[in-house]
Amino acid sequence: MSGPGGAALIAWLADREALRDLPQRYARAVDQRDFDALDALFHPEGVVDGMRGRAEVPAYLATMRATPASCAVSMHVLGDPLITLEPGADTATMDTYAVVHQLERVQPPHDDATMGMRYLDEVVRTDDGWRIRHRRVELRWQRTTPRPA
Numbered sequence: 001m002s003g004p005g006g007a008a009l010i011a012w013l014a015d016r017e018a019l020r021d022l023p024q025r026y027a028r029a030v031d032q033r034d035f036d037a038l039d040a041l042f043h044p045e046g047v048v049d050g051m052r053g054r055a056e057v058p059a060y061l062a063t064m065r066a067t068p069a070s071c072a073v074s075m076h077v078l079g080d081p082l083i084t085l086e087p088g089a090d091t092a093t094m095d096t097y098a099v100v101h102q103l104e105r106v107q108p109p110h111d112d113a114t115m116g117m118r119y120l121d122e123v124v125r126t127d128d129g130w131r132i133r134h135r136r137v138e139l140r141w142q143r144t145t146p147r148p149a
Contacts, residue, residue, distance in 0.1 A: 012087045018130050019083050023096045023119060026132075027076035035065050043124055043131040050137045071113075072104035090125040091133075097140075104147065112147055116140040 022041060029037035039061055042048075046057040055063065079097040098117040105113060118138040123130050 008087055012085065015085060015092075015125075015130070016083055019085065019092055019094060019123060020081060022121070022123065022130060022132065023078050023081050023094065023098075026119075027078055027098070031074050031076055033069060035061060038064065040128075041132055042135075043126065043133040046131070046133040046135070048135045048137070050135070051139065068106065070105060070107055071102040072106070074103070075101045076117075077101070092123050092130070094119070094121040094123060096121070110147055111144040113142060113144050115142045 025037065026041055028034070029041065042057045042061070044057060048055055048057060048060040050060065052063065077099045081094040081096040083092060083094050085092040096119040098119060100113075100115045100117055102113045102115070105111065116139075118140055120136040120138070121132050122134040124133045
């Protein structure tokens, strides 16, 4: 087995754990509509290719702040991210699957929705830790369920 050893191995493992936190922190922030927490996850010069198209991070976050919630409650349930990180590198990639539940949707159709999502992230190390520099969001599938009467 080749790879980092000693202190380099510990640093690599610490970086991987910090990277594993990013999608989880995103899920909680977006579900709670905590825009300050979301802002801390993205590189200010980054780009998001999301469900509403392509936007630079400041514009993406401004749109999120200005857009009313589309549902009363959401929950992102994430799979373990597939992380590509070379020892000592300042960049990495992550591929994270998610199932997103949206209950009591505000906009028509008012049915609840469950979506299979994929987040493809390029991340970069900054003085403040790892930040998402580019995110591509893929909607893999969607199912709606009528709201109980």
